[in-house]
Amino acid sequence: MQDHRTVLAVGAHPDDIEFMCAGTLARLRSKGYRIHLVTMTAGDCGSDKLSPEEITGIRLGEAAASAAVLDASYACCHEKDIQIEYTNAVRRKVLGEIRRVNPSIVLTHPPQDYMADHEITSLVVRDVCFTGPMKNYMAEVGKPTDGIPWLYYWDPLECKDWTGKSVEPQFCIDITESLETKAKMLACHDTQRSWLRIQHGMDEYLEKMRQWSAFRGRQCGVGYAEGFRQHLGHAYPQTNFLGEVLGIVESSDTRAPLSPTRPA
Numbered sequence: 001m002q003d004h005r006t007v008l009a010v011g012a013h014p015d016d017i018e019f020m021c022a023g024t025l026a027r028l029r030s031k032g033y034r035i036h037l038v039t040m041t042a043g044d045c046g047s048d049k050l051s052p053e054e055i056t057g058i059r060l061g062e063a064a065a066s067a068a069v070l071d072a073s074y075a076c077c078h079e080k081d082i083q084i085e086y087t088n089a090v091r092r093k094v095l096g097e098i099r100r101v102n103p104s105i106v107l108t109h110p111p112q113d114y115m116a117d118h119e120i121t122s123l124v125v126r127d128v129c130f131t132g133p134m135k136n137y138m139a140e141v142g143k144p145t146d147g148i149p150w151l152y153y154w155d156p157l158e159c160k161d162w163t164g165k166s167v168e169p170q171f172c173i174d175i176t177e178s179l180e181t182k183a184k185m186l187a188c189h190d191t192q193r194s195w196l197r198i199q200h201g202m203d204e205y206l207e208k209m210r211q212w213s214a215f216r217g218r219q220c221g222v223g224y225a226e227g228f229r230q231h232l233g234h235a236y237p238q239t240n241f242l243g244e245v246l247g248i249v250e251s252s253d254t255r256a257p258l259s260p261t262r263p264a
Helices: 016-030 052-069 088-101 116-131 176-187 191-199 205-220 241-246
Strands: 006-011 034-041 073-079 105-108 150-154 171-174 225-230
Touching: 006 016, 006 088, 006 116, 016 034, 016 105, 016 171, 016 176, 016 205, 016 225, 016 241, 034 052, 034 088, 034 116, 052 073, 052 176, 052 191, 073 088, 088 116, 105 116, 116 150, 150 241, 171 205, 171 241, 176 205, 205 225
Parallel strands: 006 034, 006 105, 034 073, 105 150
Antiparallel strands: 150 225, 171 225
């Protein structure tokens, strides 16, 4: 049977999961759920000083250390940064991960985000959730899943689409009590603090995460929150299993009067 106490989060790069949904994962872990983290790449382009091989080894260690905070497993699909493609080879690789875990809940990037690696990851994950139970579609490893899992998309970075327009979640999860666990996981990715300062102009790595989480929290009347949208296409589960497990908080002000980049 499908394991209804297992959760899989799939991010394009190491630290994507931590930025966008680690507070929710921490709450699920506190309720006894088994957590599995997968990244499409090892972050081989995430340095201006180290070679791809050098930074890959470091970032894999950082991702494993972050997963250990939740006593979670971690696996990497070993695609390359900025080169994730929607191909049968990539789909079968990710399908192998979902069949290995057989989760009830899957979390991943939204269909629209600021970069193609995130959007392609979203499409691949959506596809393998759907094809997981298909016996005649073969993965690299594992047997077919017992059914299509509940699929959720976390917020795009800065809670905006690529046009700069605010994206409203269907619901939010209150992460006020798990924020420090989220910060501890994100802090494991030490190499990215200096990299994001250079590449994205983003300083105060952990503080930005707190600001974005506080932004969603202010909309919902709680301290900190993470936003989600559920995939409700044909054949996918229609009930909100994640919301039933953790409880939801809804935005009381969809106008989002405060910018997520403004300090609380």
